[in-house]
Amino acid sequence: xxxxxxLAANLKRYRLAAxxxxxxxxxxxxxxxxxxxxxxxxxYSASVDKLEHLSIALGIEASELLIRVTSADE
Numbered sequence: 001x002x003x004x005x006x007l008a009a010n011l012k013r014y015r016l017a018a019x020x021x022x023x024x025x026x027x028x029x030x031x032x033x034x035x036x037x038x039x040x041x042x043x044y045s046a047s048v049d050k051l052e053h054l055s056i057a058l059g060i061e062a063s064e065l066l067i068r069v070t071s072a073d074e
Contacts, residue, residue, distance in 0.1 A: 003066060007051075008042040010065045014058045015040075028057035 001009075015025050015036075022040070026033040030053060038044040039054075046054070048062075055062040 001068065002042075004042050004045050006068050007046060007065055008040050010067065010069070011036075011054065012040045013069075014060060014065070018058055020058075025054070025057055029053040 015022070018025075020028075022036045023033045025031075026036045029036070029050075031050065035044065035050075036054075039046055051062045051065055055065060
């Protein structure tokens with residue numbers, strides 16, 4: 001799995017776990033909702049600054065967005 005796909009899957013997983021819509025996450029991270037949607041679909045990659053904004057909005061470490069999750073970890 002490419003790192004962009006890892007980010008997409010983790011971002012969506014953490015967003016849903018936090019009970020946030022894409023719009024609410026975007027608002028909290030000071031980003032556009034369409035950007036969050038594109039990240040979750042793996043269409044865009046994110047800069048370190050954007051990862052930081054997203055992780056703060058989700059209440060997690062930025063590195064958690066880039067960790068490959070295997071089925072044994074779930």
